[in-house]
Amino acid sequence: MRIVTTLAALLLLHGCTDEAQEAAALAARLEQEASGLSAALAQHSAPQPGGVVVRLAFGEEADLDLYVTDPLMDTVYFARHESRTGGRIVSDIRCETPTEGLRIEEIRFDAPWPGRYRVGVDHPKRCDDARAPAPSAYALTVFADGEVHEKRGSVNLQRFEVIVLEFEVKGEPNEAT
Amino acid sequence: MKISIRTATCLSCILLTSAAHAAVFQGVVADEQGTGIAGAMVTFRFGEPFQERTVFTDDAGAYAATGLPAGTNHLLRVRRIGWKDLISGGHLASEDGATALDLTMVRHTDPAEVAAQLPANHWYALLLEKFDNEYHREQFVRQCTYCHQQGNAATRIVRDTQEWEKVLALMARMGGGLDADLAARVPELINAAYDPEVAVPALTQGWQEPGFAPPPSPEVRRSVIDEYQLGARSSMQHDMIVHPSGHIYSVDMSSDTLFRMDPSIPGGKREWFSIPREEVPLGGVMGSGALPSNTEMHVGPHSLQVDPKGRVWITLATGNRLAMFDPSDASFQIEPLPAGIYPHTLRIDDRGRIWYTIAVSNHFGMYNPENGRHEVVRLPARSFGEEVALRLLPFVFWLSQHVDLDLGGGEGGGLPVPYGVDIAPNGDVWFSQLNAHRIGRIDPETLEVTMIDTPFTAPRRMRFDSKGNLWIPGFSSNLLSRFDPQTLEFKNFELPIEPLGSETPYSLNVDLSTDTVWICGTNSDTLISFDSAAEEFTVYPLPTRSTYTRDIDFDRDGAVWTSNSNAPAWQIETGVPRVLRLIPGRHQDPGTTSSTR
Known part of the structure; x- marks a missing residue:
C-alpha cells in the first residue's frame, strides 16, 4: 500500500508548481554541486602510479555507492570487499560515517588486470530523511595507466547508474582461472 | 507488430577435434595409509571452454573415468568432504588403452576447512x-x-x-x-x-568419525556428471532445455543471448545467438532501480520451450516480449506482449499455443502463432488492496523513470507472482502463484480461472506426470507435493536433504518414460530423484560448489540436464555458469562425444 500512498501524494502535488522552471533550477543546482565536488576531489592527493584508483565524491545529504567491475566482470562494492583480481574497497562511506568535509569512496586495484573496467554509481538512500526524495550530485576520478579520467553528474534516489564511466587498462590479457 | 531479424551466428572454438579416440583414466583413490576412499568425486577437466566429467569412487576407492578425449591434457580434481582437494594438471590421456592414475588424498586437520567444504x-x-x-x-x-x-x-x-x-x-x-x-x-x-x-x-561435530559425511549410495556412485562451461562471468544461464535434435539450448539473461550446445561434438560445440534488443534500454522496458553491476541485460531472456515444429520460444522478461528462434535459419521473431509485465515461464500445448505466466503484474498469457491471437487474463489477487496495487504498477514503474520515487523496495509478504506453469494431459493449463501459496487452473477454451490454496508454502515450478498427477516443489517448505486434479487432494513428501528443512527446491521435472520426478536441490548442490511408484528419494551430489539449479530436462536416453544459474555468477566455484548432465547409475561408456543419443 506504500505505493498507493506515494502515488496519491504525487498526484496531489502535481500541477502546483512550474515543472519546467523547477527542473531547470534543480539541474543548475546539481551541476554546481557536482562542479564543487569535482574541484574538491582534484585537491585530494594523487595516488602512487601503477595501480587503478577510483574515487567517488558526494555530499553529506546522501549515501552513494561506488561499483567498479573489472575485466573478469567481477565487481567490487560495499558488500564485496575484494574481487578475484585483487580489487578492494578502501572506504565505504555511509550516512553514519563521520567525515570532515568531502565524502569520498575509494576502490583500488594495486596490480590491475588489463582490460575493460566499468564504474557504476548507486543512490540507495538519503541521509537527510526530512527532505523529499531528490537526486544527488557526484564527482568521479579514475587514475589508471598514467591517465586521469573524470566524470561528474547526478543520480536519482534508488537509481543505480550501472555505467557512468568505462576505461581501459592496457596489457596482455591474463588467463582467467 | 512482428519483426523478423536474422542474427549472426558465432561459432565457438572447437577444440579436441583431433581427439578421435575415447580415453580412460582409472585407478584408486586412497588415504596415506593406502586405504581406499569410497565416494570421492574424481573430476577431469579438458578443453576451452571447458568440459568436466566427474565419476565417483566405489567401496574400494576405485574409479574409471571413460569417454575422455585421448591425446589431451586434463586438469584433475579429487574431492571428498574431510579430505583436502587434490588438484593437479597435465594429465595426458593415452591413445593406447587406459591411463593408470592412482591418487592419494590427505585428511584435513583444521575443522574450519571441513566446514568450508559443506x-x-x-x-x-x-x-x-x-x-x-x-x-x-x-x-x-x-x-x-x-x-x-x-x-x-x-x-x-x-x-x-x-x-x-x-x-x-x-x-x-x-x-x-x-x-x-x-x-x-x-x-x-x-x-x-x-x-x-x-x-x-x-x-563439524564428529567430523573425524567414520559416519561424518557418508558416501552416496552405490547406485549414485555409478553415475557420471558432465559440466559444460557456458557463457561468461557476468552470465546468468537462467533456464535450459534439451531440443529434440539433441542440442542443448540455454538463455543467458544477463547478456540477452541464446546459447546452443551440441554435446555430440567432443567438448561440446557452443554457438551463441544475440537476441534482438530492438530499442529496449539497459535494464528493460520498465527500468529498474537496481540492476546487477555487470549486466548487459536489455530484454532479459528467461525461459524457453520447443514447439511442435521444433522452434524455440523464449520469454523476454525485461523486454516484455516473446521471442521465437527458428533453428532452420537461425532467425528470431519478436512478439510484444499486449498487456502485463514480466513474461516468466512458458509451456506449449499440443496445438502449438504458447501459455505463459506474467509474473510482476499477476497476469497469465496465451499466444497462438497460427493466427497471431493473444489472450491475457488478469489472475485473482488475494485482497482489494492487492488488486489496486497491481493495477497501479504500470503507472508506478513509468513514473519512477521520470521522478524520484522512493518505493522502499517492497515488503516480504509480496504481491502474488504467477510462476510455474504446465499443461495437463487433458489440455488444462495449471500454474502456481508463488507468494500467494496457491495453484490455479485455466480452462484453455473459456480461460476461466479456478484457484486452489496449497497446504504448503511457495509452490514454484511444477510438472504433470503421465498419469495426470501434478508434482509441485514447495520452495520454502522443503517438500515435494503430488496433487490430484480429480480429487483435489495433495500428498506431501518431505525432502530428505540433511539437515532437514534446509533445502529450497526451485523446480522439478518428470521423466515421463518412468514417471520419476527430478527435483532441484537448489541450496545443497544436489539433484534429487523421486520414484513415484515406490515413493523413494535418491540424492545425487553435484561436484561444483554453489550449483543453483532452476529447470530440468531430459535427453532421449534419460540423462538429466540442468543449468547452474546462481546469480551472481562469481559466487559459483570457478566463477562461471555451466550446464550439466547427470547420467544416473550407469556403467557403460558415455562416449567421448558426451552424446547419449
Whole structure:
C-alpha cells in the first residue's frame, strides 16, 4: 500500500508548481554541486602510479555507492570487499560515517588486470530523511595507466547508474582461472 | 507488430577435434595409509571452454573415468568432504588403452576447512534454526534465496549491522524485500549463525568419525556428471532445455543471448545467438532501480520451450516480449506482449499455443502463432488492496523513470507472482502463484480461472506426470507435493536433504518414460530423484560448489540436464555458469562425444 500512498501524494502535488522552471533550477543546482565536488576531489592527493584508483565524491545529504567491475566482470562494492583480481574497497562511506568535509569512496586495484573496467554509481538512500526524495550530485576520478579520467553528474534516489564511466587498462590479457 | 531479424551466428572454438579416440583414466583413490576412499568425486577437466566429467569412487576407492578425449591434457580434481582437494594438471590421456592414475588424498586437520567444504544448506540450517517465528522463517527463505544460495561462501559473511542494512535494502530493490520487523532482525540472526567460533564446531561435530559425511549410495556412485562451461562471468544461464535434435539450448539473461550446445561434438560445440534488443534500454522496458553491476541485460531472456515444429520460444522478461528462434535459419521473431509485465515461464500445448505466466503484474498469457491471437487474463489477487496495487504498477514503474520515487523496495509478504506453469494431459493449463501459496487452473477454451490454496508454502515450478498427477516443489517448505486434479487432494513428501528443512527446491521435472520426478536441490548442490511408484528419494551430489539449479530436462536416453544459474555468477566455484548432465547409475561408456543419443 506504500505505493498507493506515494502515488496519491504525487498526484496531489502535481500541477502546483512550474515543472519546467523547477527542473531547470534543480539541474543548475546539481551541476554546481557536482562542479564543487569535482574541484574538491582534484585537491585530494594523487595516488602512487601503477595501480587503478577510483574515487567517488558526494555530499553529506546522501549515501552513494561506488561499483567498479573489472575485466573478469567481477565487481567490487560495499558488500564485496575484494574481487578475484585483487580489487578492494578502501572506504565505504555511509550516512553514519563521520567525515570532515568531502565524502569520498575509494576502490583500488594495486596490480590491475588489463582490460575493460566499468564504474557504476548507486543512490540507495538519503541521509537527510526530512527532505523529499531528490537526486544527488557526484564527482568521479579514475587514475589508471598514467591517465586521469573524470566524470561528474547526478543520480536519482534508488537509481543505480550501472555505467557512468568505462576505461581501459592496457596489457596482455591474463588467463582467467 | 512482428519483426523478423536474422542474427549472426558465432561459432565457438572447437577444440579436441583431433581427439578421435575415447580415453580412460582409472585407478584408486586412497588415504596415506593406502586405504581406499569410497565416494570421492574424481573430476577431469579438458578443453576451452571447458568440459568436466566427474565419476565417483566405489567401496574400494576405485574409479574409471571413460569417454575422455585421448591425446589431451586434463586438469584433475579429487574431492571428498574431510579430505583436502587434490588438484593437479597435465594429465595426458593415452591413445593406447587406459591411463593408470592412482591418487592419494590427505585428511584435513583444521575443522574450519571441513566446514568450508559443506554445501550451503548445512550453513543455512544454522541460520534457519535461529528463527523463532515461522512467518519470518518462511518469508526469509522465499525472498532471500530467489537468485542465489544462502549459506554458501559468499553469503555466510559476518558484517556490521549497517552493512547488512545496506545489503538488505539493495536486495529489496532487486525484488527480495522483507517486512521491516524481519529486516531489522536479520543482521543479528545472520551474524550469530555464521560466526565461525560458533558455526564451525556446530558443523563439524564428529567430523573425524567414520559416519561424518557418508558416501552416496552405490547406485549414485555409478553415475557420471558432465559440466559444460557456458557463457561468461557476468552470465546468468537462467533456464535450459534439451531440443529434440539433441542440442542443448540455454538463455543467458544477463547478456540477452541464446546459447546452443551440441554435446555430440567432443567438448561440446557452443554457438551463441544475440537476441534482438530492438530499442529496449539497459535494464528493460520498465527500468529498474537496481540492476546487477555487470549486466548487459536489455530484454532479459528467461525461459524457453520447443514447439511442435521444433522452434524455440523464449520469454523476454525485461523486454516484455516473446521471442521465437527458428533453428532452420537461425532467425528470431519478436512478439510484444499486449498487456502485463514480466513474461516468466512458458509451456506449449499440443496445438502449438504458447501459455505463459506474467509474473510482476499477476497476469497469465496465451499466444497462438497460427493466427497471431493473444489472450491475457488478469489472475485473482488475494485482497482489494492487492488488486489496486497491481493495477497501479504500470503507472508506478513509468513514473519512477521520470521522478524520484522512493518505493522502499517492497515488503516480504509480496504481491502474488504467477510462476510455474504446465499443461495437463487433458489440455488444462495449471500454474502456481508463488507468494500467494496457491495453484490455479485455466480452462484453455473459456480461460476461466479456478484457484486452489496449497497446504504448503511457495509452490514454484511444477510438472504433470503421465498419469495426470501434478508434482509441485514447495520452495520454502522443503517438500515435494503430488496433487490430484480429480480429487483435489495433495500428498506431501518431505525432502530428505540433511539437515532437514534446509533445502529450497526451485523446480522439478518428470521423466515421463518412468514417471520419476527430478527435483532441484537448489541450496545443497544436489539433484534429487523421486520414484513415484515406490515413493523413494535418491540424492545425487553435484561436484561444483554453489550449483543453483532452476529447470530440468531430459535427453532421449534419460540423462538429466540442468543449468547452474546462481546469480551472481562469481559466487559459483570457478566463477562461471555451466550446464550439466547427470547420467544416473550407469556403467557403460558415455562416449567421448558426451552424446547419449
